[in-house]
Every structure is written in structure tokens, then in C-alpha cells.
Amino acid sequence: MKANLLSIILLVSSFASYVLCAQSEQPMLGQIAPSFKLPGLDEKMYSLEQFRGKYVVIHFATTWCPFCNAEAPYLEQLYKDYKQKGVQVVIIDVKESKELVSKLSQKFNFTFPILLDEDGAISTSYAPEGVLPDLPRDEVPLASNLILDKEGNIRFYSLLNTTNFDAKLTKIKQTLDELLNVSEKP
Amino acid sequence: MTGRLLIGLIYLYAGNMLPSVDIVTIHTRESIVYTGESNGVEIGVNVKEGYHIQANSVNDESLIPTTLEIETNEFLTISKKEFPPSKQFKLEGTDSFLNVYDGKFQVKLFLDPDKNVPEGKYVLAARLHYQACDSKRCLFPRIVDFSIPIEVKAKK
Numbered sequence: 001m002k003a004n005l006l007s008i009i010l011l012v013s014s015f016a017s018y019v020l021c022a023q024s025e026q027p028m029l030g031q032i033a034p035s036f037k038l039p040g041l042d043e044k045m046y047s048l049e050q051f052r053g054k055y056v057v058i059h060f061a062t063t064w065c066p067f068c069n070a071e072a073p074y075l076e077q078l079y080k081d082y083k084q085k086g087v088q089v090v091i092i093d094v095k096e097s098k099e100l101v102s103k104l105s106q107k108f109n110f111t112f113p114i115l116l117d118e119d120g121a122i123s124t125s126y127a128p129e130g131v132l133p134d135l136p137r138d139e140v141p142l143a144s145n146l147i148l149d150k151e152g153n154i155r156f157y158s159l160l161n162t163t164n165f166d167a168k169l170t171k172i173k174q175t176l177d178e179l180l181n182v183s184e185k186p
Numbered sequence: 187m188t189g190r191l192l193i194g195l196i197y198l199y200a201g202n203m204l205p206s207v208d209i210v211t212i213h214t215r216e217s218i219v220y221t222g223e224s225n226g227v228e229i230g231v232n233v234k235e236g237y238h239i240q241a242n243s244v245n246d247e248s249l250i251p252t253t254l255e256i257e258t259n260e261f262l263t264i265s266k267k268e269f270p271p272s273k274q275f276k277l278e279g280t281d282s283f284l285n286v287y288d289g290k291f292q293v294k295l296f297l298d299p300d301k302n303v304p305e306g307k308y309v310l311a312a313r314l315h316y317q318a319c320d321s322k323r324c325l326f327p328r329i330v331d332f333s334i335p336i337e338v339k340a341k342k
Contacts, residue, residue, distance in 0.1 A: 064250045064317065065324045066240070066284050070277040095326075104248070135325070143323045158322065165322040167279035 027128035028157060033058075033148050034125035038115040041098065041105055046090070046113055048152065055082075055179060056148040057089045057172065060123055060141040062096055063104045067143040070167040072108040078169055079112045085180055086150075090115055094123045094142060128160065145172055147179070155179060209234045209318045209325065216335040222301035223341055224265050227334065229254075229293045231314065239316040241272035241285035249284070250317035250327050254293060256334070257311040261300040268294040299338050310334040 033056075037047040048056070059075055061068035079089040089112040093101045098116055105114050117123050120138030127140035140159070147156035156175045158166070166172075213230035233239055244251045256264050270292060272285035312334050317327040 062324075062326075063248050064327070066246070066249055066277070066319060067322070067324055069246065069248060070280050070282055074279075107248075139326050142326070143319075162322060165278055167277055167282075170279065 027130060027160075028126075028154050029160060031154055032152050033146070033154050034122070036092075036115075036117075036122045036125070038092065038117055038122060039098075041102060041114045041116065044113075046115055048148075051088045051090075051148075052152055053086075053150050055085075055087045055150060055176060056146075056152075057087060057176075058126075058146045058148065059089070059091045060126070060144050061091050061093055061104075062142065063093070063100055065143050067165045067167070070165075071143075071145075071169065072104075072110075074167055074169050076108060076110055076112075078173065079110075082176060085176075087176060087180075088112070092117050092122060094138060095120045128157070131159065145169065147172060147175055149179060209237050209328065210239060210314065210316055210330055212312075212314060212330055212332040214332065214334050216307075216337060218337050218339055219297050219299055220339055220341040221299045221303050221305075224296045224298050227295045227297055227336065229295065229312075229334065230290065231287070231293060232290050233288050233318070235289075237318045237320050238273075238275055238284075238286040238288040239318045241287055242269035243272065243285055245283075245285055250315070252287065252314065252316045254295075255313040255315070256295065261303045262308075262310070263298045263300075264295055265298045266294075266296040268296075295334075297336065301341070303338050305337075305339055307335065307337050310336065 033048060035048050037045060040046050057078065059068070059071070075089060075091070079087070091110065091112070091114045093104070093114060094117050096116075096118070101114060101116060123139075123141050124137040126146070127137040132140050143165070144157065144159040146154055146158070149155050156172065158171070162171055211232045213232065217225070217227040219225035219227065240249050240251050242252050252269070254267055258264055270287065272287060274283040275286045276283050310333065312332050314330045314332070315327065316330070318325045
């Protein structure tokens with residue numbers, strides 16, 4: 001009887017430990033961002049590797065995403081403000097046609113690349129393990145923003161680092177300023 | 187006894203770990219509708235706490251509104267669908283608002299059975315289309331399939 005009870009306690013404890021451990025770690029932060037090679041609206045191919053040496057802001061979006069649309073003008077302004085400081089911005093549009101996404105680009109007059117992840121494979125690769133496990137993986141990053149450093153490491157991921165939507169990208173700009181200040185120091 | 191306790195504990199943890207995928211759930215009850223007139227039928231909609239869905243009337247054509255499809259035929263038509271007034275969700279950091287629904291609300295349908303429809307019980311197939319967001323992220327559009335049970339009676 002005692003042995004059985006002990007077995008149960010041990011089983012439950014190990015189960016609980018597994019769950020707690022999985023939840024306490026921050027996946028992806030500090031790690032190399034998943035690589036990608038995607039077509040742009042401009043019909044050029046873009047790879048993540050071609051941006052190595054720059055800070056990269058990635059925004060996962062769709063045309064119907066209200067948060068994405070609210071953030072759009074601020075993202076364009078951020079690109080204009082930080083471009084000369086070695087910051088590249090890209091939008092990765094998830095599971096939509098080129099025709100539909102073209103309308104979005106025209107609406108907001110983006111001057112940075114809009115990349116097409118038509119099958120959602122890249123979005124899936126950016127879904128942190130164990131985060132929002134009830135959702136299809138390719139949906140998880142939608143409306144999120146990431147900052148990659150010059151070596152391609154993920155330094156900021158709004159899905160993990162923030163609790164509320166921030167249209168004006170305040171936290172992203174703050175993080176970029178911190179990264180740029182560190183890199184500029186002699 | 188031990189075995190039952192073990193199974194119970196496993197179910198407890200599994201239940202907590204298995205997340206719900208239902209952002210929106212629908213509740214209907216059988217309604218009596220009379221032939222030859224327009225009958226109001228209510229459909230209960232529940233949006234999971236922490237989420238909101240775009241309202242039927244959206245303020246941006248790029249957004250996906252909540253819509254309702256009902257299977258009808260020449261003998262049973264829908265004359266009207268009434269969605270509730272929307273709430274305003276402020277997009278943080280902007281002066282913009284979204285028209286949304288959250289929590290529990292009702293959608294009212296007006297069913298018009300033809301006077302020649304035989305009395306009896308019927309089930310109408312229905313579908314709610316919606317697109318949900320929480321405080322910082324948005325989900326892809328989803329569909330909820332459900333049934334509307336009705337009992338048709340002749341108008342006296």
C-alpha cells in the first residue's frame with residue numbers, strides 16, 4: 001500500500017516538474033533565428049542570411065490582422081528612422097496570395113521588403129516550442145515582432161517579451177536603441 | 187482503489203495540459219416557429235475570456251467580420267439577422283478602435299416558414315465565421331458549425 005502511494009507521488013511529482021520546467025524556460029530568445037528564403041512582393045528572393053551584419057526587425061502579418069494594420073505606419077516610420085543605423089525591417093506575410101498582399105503594401109506604402117510565406121512553413125519555424133500549444137504552429141507568430149542582432153540571434157520577441165499589443169513599437173525602439181548603443185561603444 | 191486514484195490524477199493533469207481550442211462556442215435551444223410569419227430565434231454565442239472577435243459591422247474593409255450562414259430553402263427563409271451592438275476595443279498606442287464582441291451575446295434570426303411547411307421538428311445547419319484576437323496577438327479566421335433545432339407549427 002505504502003509502496004503504491006509512493007509510486008503515485010513520484011509519478012505525479014515528475015509530471016509536475018516536467019510541466020513547470022517547460023513553462024519556465026524562454027524558448028528561442030538568444031538563439032539563432034530560423035533561416036528562411038522567401039519571395040518578396042517585388043519578385044526578388046530574400047534570405048535571412050543576406051541581412052547578416054544588420055539588426056533585423058521581423059513582423060509576422062496578414063492583411064486582415066487588425067494589430068498588424070494598426071502597427072503598419074509605425075513600422076514604416078521605424079524603418080525610416082533606423083535604416084541609416086544599420087537596421088533592416090521585413091514583413092513576413094503568412095498564408096496569403098501575392099495579389100492580396102500587394103493591396104496591403106500599396107495601402108501603407110512600405111519601403112521595406114514584404115516577404116510571402118504562402119504555405120506558413122517559416123511562420124511555423126518561428127513558433128516557440130511549448131508556447132500556445134493549442135494553436136496550429138503557423139498561427140503562433142502572427143502579429144509578433146522580433147529583433148535579430150547582427151549575428152542572427154533573437155534578442156527580442158514580442159510574443160514572449162510583452163503582455164499587450166504596442167502599435168507604436170515603443171518596446172522595440174527601446175530595445176533597438178539599447179542594442180545600437182552597446183554596439184557603438186568603443 | 188490505487189489504480190482509480192492514479193487514473194484520476196493522470197486525467198487531472200492531462201485535462202489541465204490539454205488546452206481548449208474553442209475560442210467561440212454556440213448555444214441553441216429548440217424554438218417553436220409558426221408558418222406564414224416571421225419568428226425570432228436566438229443563438230447564444232460565447233467568446234472565451236481574454237479574447238474578442240471582430241463585430242459584424244467592421245470599420246475597416248480589410249478586417250474579417252463575424253457572419254452567420256444558415257441552411258435554408260424555398261420553404262424556410264431568413265428574413266433578418268440581428269447582431270448585437272458592438273463594443274469598442276482600443277488599439278493600445280493609437281487613437282483607433284475596433285468594433286468587437288466579447289463575452290456572451292445573442293444573435294437573433296428571423297425565420298419565415300412558408301405556410302405549406304409540414305408541422306414537425308427540423309434541424310437547420312448553421313455556421314458562424316469569426317476572427318479573434320487577444321491582448322497582443324490575432325488568430326486566423328475560424329468557423330463554428332452548429333445546428334438550430336426548430337419545431338414548426340401551423341399558425342392558428
